[in-house]
Amino acid sequence: xxxxxxxxxxxxxxxxxxxxxxxxxxxxxxxxxxxxxxxxxxxxxxxxxxxxxxxxxxxxxxxxxxxxxxxxxxxxxxxxxxxxxxxxxxxxxxxxxxxxxxxxxxxxxxxx
Amino acid sequence: xxxxxxxxxxxxxxxxxxxxxxxxxxxxxxxxxxxxxxxxxxxxxxxxxxxxxxxxxxxxxxxxxxxxxxxxxxxxxxxxxxxxxxxxxxxxxxxxxxxxxxxxxxxxxxxxxx
Numbered sequence: 001x002x003x004x005x006x007x008x009x010x011x012x013x014x015x016x017x018x019x020x021x022x023x024x025x026x027x028x029x030x031x032x033x034x035x036x037x038x039x040x041x042x043x044x045x046x047x048x049x050x051x052x053x054x055x056x057x058x059x060x061x062x063x064x065x066x067x068x069x070x071x072x073x074x075x076x077x078x079x080x081x082x083x084x085x086x087x088x089x090x091x092x093x094x095x096x097x098x099x100x101x102x103x104x105x106x107x108x109x110x111x112x
Numbered sequence: 113x114x115x116x117x118x119x120x121x122x123x124x125x126x127x128x129x130x131x132x133x134x135x136x137x138x139x140x141x142x143x144x145x146x147x148x149x150x151x152x153x154x155x156x157x158x159x160x161x162x163x164x165x166x167x168x169x170x171x172x173x174x175x176x177x178x179x180x181x182x183x184x185x186x187x188x189x190x191x192x193x194x195x196x197x198x199x200x201x202x203x204x205x206x207x208x209x210x211x212x213x214x215x216x217x218x219x220x221x222x223x224x225x226x
Contacts, residue, residue, distance in 0.1 A: 011142035032213055032214070034214055034215075036217070041203070041220070041222070042219055042220060043116075043118075043205045043207075043219045043220045044156070044217045045217070046114070046214060046215070046216060046217075049214045079131060088155065088156075089131050090215075091216075092213060094213065098144050098146075098157065098161075098209045098213045098215065099146075099161060100158075102155050102156055103155070104154075104155045105155050
């Protein structure tokens with residue numbers, strides 16, 4: 001079993017839809033969770049950074065963490081064509097070891 | 113804040129030559145910097161982790177003598193691909209980490225070895 005599982009998609013939605021992206025993980029030591037957005041031929045951009053279980057909102061983005069189920073989600077409201085990208089979840093255990101474990105990424109296309 | 117730059121963004125070199133890629137954190141001091149490699153439609157593959165003033169820690173299977181990493185200051189790390197070959201052609205991305213551990217990525221460097 002891989003440490004982090006993420007459905008690669010592709011996921012195609014109409015503009016304005018609510019998008020739900022998910023990752024599951026097996027290592028209970030993971031304490032910090034991130035979502036990155038990566039456009040084609042660009043470096044990943046940090047969207048959300050969370051530690052606690054629960055929800056964290058930033059504009060149209062909501063990150064959700066359920067440590068008991070080892071499940072994290074990213075919701076995008078009112079999706080726009082500019083949201084079309086690959087979304088990567090990432091996590092690490094903390095302390096002095098900042099090495100991230102990534103999901104494989106989900107390719108999202110928002111159609112106008 | 114938290115901007116990371118990379119230079120060059122694209123480089124083409126001949127087989128057997130060496131190429132240096134710079135990674136800079138522009139508005140923060142990075143306790144740790146990372147170098148990744150990414151193949152088309154695949155996720156990021158960590159190559160090495162470096163802290164300022166100390167030797168880099170390489171991931172299993174990454175050749176230390178081929179991929180030289182120098183972390184000269186809290187804002188600058190360099191990756192040198194020595195004696196490059198066509199199989200080294202890839203997208204190389206660096207990231208920098210502050211105290212909290214989240215990583216901020218550079219825009220990437222596309223290396224093509226002919």
